[in-house]
Structures are given as structure tokens and as C-alpha cells.
Amino acid sequence: MDDTVWRQSSLPVSRGALGTRRVDQLALPASLASVHSAFDLMKQIYPQVDVNCIVSPAISHWQVKSISQPPILTLRSTQKAWDIPIVDQHYQTLLDASSQAERARLVAVSAKDSGAWLNALPISVLGNLLDDNSFRISVGLLLGARLRDPHVCRCKKLVDELGRHGLSCQLSAGRHSRHPALNDSIHRALISCKVPNVLEPNGILRDDQKRPDGLTLIPWQQGKALVLDVTCVDTVKKTYLRGSAGQLGYAAHKAEELKRHKYRDPDGRYLFCPVAFETFGPFGNEASSLIQ
Incomplete structure (x- = not known):
């Protein structure tokens, strides 16, 4: 995996990735949600506490990372409300830096149902259990990672390192x-x-x-x-x-x-x-x- 592939893999499944979230991405949303959800208890213990003084530096840092305004007061105790804007900004950064082919891939894998296979229970009797190589290839295609060395296909066309040619090749056994x-x-x-x-x-x-x-x-x-x-x-x-x-x-x-x-x-x-x-x-x- 190169840096771009690794960054995409850390996004949620709903954004076309593996959902293996990075701690540095989650720490700020988790901290802000935690402080706001505990604010009533903090007021009971220490009535003079000013939550704005506690969270203002963190909110400023969050605004820089998300390029958006903080969520409404009723949602500030929810981690998702703080996390999604950062995720969306990260996803948009990947889109902006992508070629046409990579942009098409990113748009497609972020569809609602595209990541359903990652959430399916791996039960062999239901046909849901992928072997190791199939899983590796599926993840590589999902993330746009390098899968193989370039070579010439039987149809005389070049197969690049991303390995996507087989998805549409007329001679591909998997296609049929x-x-x-x-x-x-x-x-x-x-x-x-x-x-x-x-x-x-x-x-x-x-x-x-x-x-x-x-x-x-x-x-x-x-x-x-x-x-x-x-x-x-x-x-x-x-x-x-x-x-x-x-x-x-x-x-x-x-x-x-x-x-x-x-x-x-x-x-x-x-x-x-x-x-x-x-x-x-x-x-x-x-x-x-x-x-x-």
C-alpha cells in the first residue's frame, strides 16, 4: 500500500474503505463528544465550570480539519456528528487528487451497497466466506492498490499493476x-x-x-x-x-x-x-x- 491507499483504507466502509479507523482521526471527535456528553455531570460536581473554555481550542482545531461549522448543540454529545465532517473532508481530498479512473472508482465504492460484503458474516454454507487470495484481490480493487506485476493478457492488451483488465476482458474466466x-x-x-x-x-x-x-x-x-x-x-x-x-x-x-x-x-x-x-x-x- 502506498500513502494514498493507506489513507483511504482508514475511512469508514460507507466511504469506500475498510473501516480500520486511525486513532489520530478519531481522537478529536471522541474527545469533543465525551466532554459535551459529560457536561451536566461536570456542572453538578463543579458548578463554576465553563465548558466553552474547555472545548474552544479543540473546536478551533476541529474546524481547521473539517472546514465546517460545529454541529448544533443537541448533537454535540454524539461522536458521529463530529466525525463525519472530518471524514467527508478527507474523502473530498482524495477525490480532488485523483485521476479520472481513480475518481470513478472512489465514487463507485462509496455507494450505499458497495461495502455490504465487508459487513457480511463470513459463513461458508451461505457462500459468504472468501478465500485469502479472493479477499486480497477484492480489497486491492476496492482501495486501488497494486495487485500484480504488469504483463500482456491473452487478448494482447496490457494488464497494469492495478489488475482491473480482467473485470472486462472478453477472455476472462471470472467475467463469465x-x-x-x-x-x-x-x-x-x-x-x-x-x-x-x-x-x-x-x-x-x-x-x-x-x-x-x-x-x-x-x-x-x-x-x-x-x-x-x-x-x-x-x-x-x-x-x-x-x-x-x-x-x-x-x-x-x-x-x-x-x-x-x-x-x-x-x-x-x-x-x-x-x-x-x-x-x-x-x-x-x-x-x-x-x-x-
Whole structure:
């Protein structure tokens, strides 16, 4: 890890990091919250105490680090109220110093659901237990760390030290296996919700013999069955890079639009839901709605 990667890793999971917080980042918010939460007790013990004299130097130091105004009085006893502005400033500093590709990565990994895998219990029977190498690669991609030595891929393109080429390479074995893995996860989730469904049904919506990824066997809404088609797109692929750097979930939203255009039902027999995910975590709007 270089300094930039190490600084990102110390941010909370909600900001696209590991949540391994640094003591020097937490000390000031913890101290300010502690003093304010104990102020009533301090007044009982020593009525002449002036809390402003105690915390004014610390608040001034906090304002320099966070570049914001102190929280309202009712929130000053909460550590989160003091911590989040510092975290946001730290995150913004990383964004401002990033290239377009790194900015797209940072925006994507800070999405609400992107860090959910870090909070999942590592239970092997549920498929939640990553082996050591998979975990190392996942963390490296999350933080933008160096993963391997540069080399030339079978497709004749250069694989840099960040190792992201495999996320979109046409010859990548992992790229093909992640699609049925996503299908299976959604299939099992629907089954657990008492919604029987089948994978890859024939003769649905398409005239070119291509099959969608799923079909519910009972009506989903408006008396119609739900047809699903899942896709996973690379956040930092050149096609989406510029949009991903400025808009959260840009690649997934575009993929869903493309899927909806392909699967048009002239008879209105089915409800169609494109389910798009990005390699760095964000869900498409319709994927998020379906999962919720």
C-alpha cells in the first residue's frame, strides 16, 4: 500500500474503505463528544465550570480539519456528528487528487451497497466466506492498490499493476462465471421470498432465440409475471469512465437502459426488470428497487 491507499483504507466502509479507523482521526471527535456528553455531570460536581473554555481550542482545531461549522448543540454529545465532517473532508481530498479512473472508482465504492460484503458474516454454507487470495484481490480493487506485476493478457492488451483488465476482458474466466453467480443469488432470494421462478426460460420476449435470465411462475404485479435479465458492467471501462467519474451508478444505469431497449414486449404479457450491477459495487435503479 502506498500513502494514498493507506489513507483511504482508514475511512469508514460507507466511504469506500475498510473501516480500520486511525486513532489520530478519531481522537478529536471522541474527545469533543465525551466532554459535551459529560457536561451536566461536570456542572453538578463543579458548578463554576465553563465548558466553552474547555472545548474552544479543540473546536478551533476541529474546524481547521473539517472546514465546517460545529454541529448544533443537541448533537454535540454524539461522536458521529463530529466525525463525519472530518471524514467527508478527507474523502473530498482524495477525490480532488485523483485521476479520472481513480475518481470513478472512489465514487463507485462509496455507494450505499458497495461495502455490504465487508459487513457480511463470513459463513461458508451461505457462500459468504472468501478465500485469502479472493479477499486480497477484492480489497486491492476496492482501495486501488497494486495487485500484480504488469504483463500482456491473452487478448494482447496490457494488464497494469492495478489488475482491473480482467473485470472486462472478453477472455476472462471470472467475467463469465460472475453472471451465473448473480443469477443464482437472485433466484435463491426469490425462492426464499416464496416466489417460485425458473432460470433462463425459453421463448420469452425475444425473437432471436436469446433467453432472459429469469421468470417468476406466479404474477408479480398487475397480474403479470416478472421477467429478469441480469448484467454486470465494469465501472472503469473506457465506455463508461467519464460518466462514472461524475455520477454514481452511471454504468449500471446505462446497462439497464440498454437491456430495456432489447427486451420490448409488444403484447404487454410480462413485466420486465433489467438487473444491472457494477464491478465496483453500485446497483442500477431497477436492481436496487427489486432487491429492496
